[in-house]
Amino acid sequence: MTVRAPPPFAKGSAMSCAVACDARLRPHDLLRLRHLPAFDGEPAWVRDAFERAPYAVVRRALAAEGFVAIGMRGAQRSQRYGTWVTSTDILEAVSPEALARGEPLAGRGTLPAFAALAALQRDATNPLHGLVWGPTGSAGFELATQLTAVTESSDLDLLIRTPDRFSRESAAGLLNLLQTLARQTGIRVDAQLETPAGGVALAEWAAGKARVMARQASGPQLIADPWAAAHVADT
Numbered sequence: 001m002t003v004r005a006p007p008p009f010a011k012g013s014a015m016s017c018a019v020a021c022d023a024r025l026r027p028h029d030l031l032r033l034r035h036l037p038a039f040d041g042e043p044a045w046v047r048d049a050f051e052r053a054p055y056a057v058v059r060r061a062l063a064a065e066g067f068v069a070i071g072m073r074g075a076q077r078s079q080r081y082g083t084w085v086t087s088t089d090i091l092e093a094v095s096p097e098a099l100a101r102g103e104p105l106a107g108r109g110t111l112p113a114f115a116a117l118a119a120l121q122r123d124a125t126n127p128l129h130g131l132v133w134g135p136t137g138s139a140g141f142e143l144a145t146q147l148t149a150v151t152e153s154s155d156l157d158l159l160i161r162t163p164d165r166f167s168r169e170s171a172a173g174l175l176n177l178l179q180t181l182a183r184q185t186g187i188r189v190d191a192q193l194e195t196p197a198g199g200v201a202l203a204e205w206a207a208g209k210a211r212v213m214a215r216q217a218s219g220p221q222l223i224a225d226p227w228a229a230a231h232v233a234d235t
Helices: 046-052 112-122 137-145 168-185 202-206 228-234
Strands: 002-004 030-033 055-058 067-073 080-086 090-094 132-135 156-161 189-195 198-201 212-216 219-223
Touching (some): 046 067, 055 137, 132 137, 156 168, 168 202, 189 202
Parallel strands (some): 002 080, 156 189
Antiparallel strands (some): 030 055, 030 090, 055 067, 132 156
16 A cells, blocks of 8 residues: 655645656656655655665656655555655666666576566567667666565566557557566566556557556546647647
8 A cells, every 4th residue: 555745845836847847757767865855654664665775766746846756665565655855865867768678686587577577688579679668666676776676476567668659559469478478477567658648558558448547647547549649749
């Protein structure tokens, strides 16, 4: 269960910036932090998690200038905390695509999530090699921090950047590849398309639904075409 800290700014001031007032930061980027502000009601595990790994992930939320919405992860799957930092708290940002060729720590490559990632890295013919993509979730966290986060049952979560229209046919082909890989490794392999309208599950887009759920900073929204707004802007 995710617990969220209240925004440290007036609600009305958040409307100008969708994630952070810094175009360099995007949802799913991992941030190395110099400081983590404390808020009332913070879970007891948060300080220990920060001491162990001073990293957080950029989450989707409206933010005021100078603030970034982040998610902290603890040792347990249920330990997730949504909170806030200022831009000056950030030392470094690591994008999922920067981890696409990453290798796990010695002796951990046989874990199913890392085995699945290695299979995708090796196969130069798979559709991902024409796209910008990378691991998120526990695999991305471990690759970025070099601290153990992946377990035998961990999923492999992927982010695929699709600023241009990604056809339903291409999505179906990629989904079939990932489902085959999931059966071979015995874990879930989930992918999210990062579109101009927000994050859209690959499986939803491939399914041919009339409308799909786009995850946006202001909240989820059902839309018919995740690339429509970008198309209008370009015309």
